[in-house]
Amino acid sequence: MIRQPVTSLQLPLLILTLISILMLSSRTVVAQSPASPPAAQGAASAANPVAGGAAALTVAPTTAPAAPAANSVAVQNAVPTLNSEQEARFQRLAGDLRCLVCQNQSIAESHADLAIDLKNQVRDQIAQGRTDDDVRRFMVDRYGDFVLYRPPFNARTVALWVGPFLALLLALVILVRTLSRRAGAAPPQEFDAQALAHALERLQPATVRAKDAND
Amino acid sequence: MRRALIPLLVFGLIIVVLALGLGRDPKLLPSPLIGKPVPSFALAQLHAPEQTFGPEQLKGKPWVLNVWASWCAECRNEHPLLMQWAAQKSVALVGLDYKDQSEAGKTWLARFGNPYSVTLSDLQGKVGIDLGVYGVPETFLIDAQGIIRYKHVGPLTPEVIEQKFMTLIRDPRG
Numbered sequence: 001m002i003r004q005p006v007t008s009l010q011l012p013l014l015i016l017t018l019i020s021i022l023m024l025s026s027r028t029v030v031a032q033s034p035a036s037p038p039a040a041q042g043a044a045s046a047a048n049p050v051a052g053g054a055a056a057l058t059v060a061p062t063t064a065p066a067a068p069a070a071n072s073v074a075v076q077n078a079v080p081t082l083n084s085e086q087e088a089r090f091q092r093l094a095g096d097l098r099c100l101v102c103q104n105q106s107i108a109e110s111h112a113d114l115a116i117d118l119k120n121q122v123r124d125q126i127a128q129g130r131t132d133d134d135v136r137r138f139m140v141d142r143y144g145d146f147v148l149y150r151p152p153f154n155a156r157t158v159a160l161w162v163g164p165f166l167a168l169l170l171a172l173v174i175l176v177r178t179l180s181r182r183a184g185a186a187p188p189q190e191f192d193a194q195a196l197a198h199a200l201e202r203l204q205p206a207t208v209r210a211k212d213a214n215d
Numbered sequence: 216m217r218r219a220l221i222p223l224l225v226f227g228l229i230i231v232v233l234a235l236g237l238g239r240d241p242k243l244l245p246s247p248l249i250g251k252p253v254p255s256f257a258l259a260q261l262h263a264p265e266q267t268f269g270p271e272q273l274k275g276k277p278w279v280l281n282v283w284a285s286w287c288a289e290c291r292n293e294h295p296l297l298m299q300w301a302a303q304k305s306v307a308l309v310g311l312d313y314k315d316q317s318e319a320g321k322t323w324l325a326r327f328g329n330p331y332s333v334t335l336s337d338l339q340g341k342v343g344i345d346l347g348v349y350g351v352p353e354t355f356l357i358d359a360q361g362i363i364r365y366k367h368v369g370p371l372t373p374e375v376i377e378q379k380f381m382t383l384i385r386d387p388r389g
Contacts, residue, residue: 021229100349103241113314114349117340142347144247 293370301330
């Protein structure tokens with residue numbers, strides 16, 4: 001039996017499948033990082049941090065919450081006004097912190113009561129002169145690593161960050177070795193001379209054989 | 216033939232990992248405050264706003280802090296359990312009325328019953344932020360030394376009260 005070589009379509013398809021499996025599993029694993037449960041939102045959530053954060057930085061500091069419950073109180077007393085540099089820092093920080101109620105939004109985008117409270121907290125701290133790191137640490141101390149929209153890169157999350165790339169590397173290594181083994185594996189088959197002549201004769205078109213026979 | 220099974224096994228492994236992850240509730244976040252001292256605060260009492268109350272006043276014995284609000288539907292579901300728990304007098308229950316109007320909070324307690332030894336008013340939710348509250352109801356167990364030992368997010372159930380809270384209350388060494 002002659003083994004078929006890998007066709008030109010199979011290889012890209014295989015790599016594409018591997019990459020999509022890895023991306024899907026990494027999205028789930030993102031949410032599984034030590035301090036966080038799965039978001040179960042698939043690859044779409046990867047696009048949110050950048051797209052959503054850039055589009056929705058228009059929240060005015062003193063607006064009431066968009067959908068408050070009947071008796072809830074969102075008291076906005078003396079939210080400090082920030083200068084333009086502080087405002088830029090605020091927007092950046094607010095885009096970096098996750099809204100824990102609507103978990104696939106940053107607090108910049110979210111209209112939840114908690115998001116508004118946290119935004120006010122961030123404004124207060126910036127006005128008081130805290131650094132960006134101070135603010136992030138404040139939030140992580142109270143809510144855990146999950147409140148950071150981008151998982152931090154530390155000893156606990158290194159598997160999360162590096163894992164998919166390692167898996168891809170492993171897959172590629174296996175792929176290359178399998179392909180090279182397959183290419184070298186099928187030795188050319190040897191026909192004996194009589195079988196070869198017989199096969200060649202049968203391969204001739206019937207009309208030529210008939211013509212030959214009639215000559 | 217054997218070698219061809221390896222991708223299948225890897226696939227199966229990935230499926231197991233994904234299934235475990237997807238089975239979890241994304242709303243339940245572990246608290247980083249477990250094992251840390253309860254943040255200090257001084258809040259006005261709901262029924263006596265001129266008096267404040269703070270966690271220092273409860274040092275020496277374990278106590279339970281239940282975060283609730285009159286606008287919270289789930290809080291109504293766990294309320295009968297809290298009333299039962301209070302009736303057993305096994306541990307002090309402290310209520311934290313979170314981001315609620317005082318009148319609404321008082322009316323709610325008058326209507327459904329008040330299981331709390333003392334109820335505090337967190338009008339702006341600032342103490343809630345210090346406690347890492349992100350949704351009501353939430354219930355904390357604080358031990359005699361003032362360390363947060365357990366946090367339950369969502370309405371209480373009899374199993375949670377017994378297995379998570381009472382076990383730790385009876386044997387604080389966990």
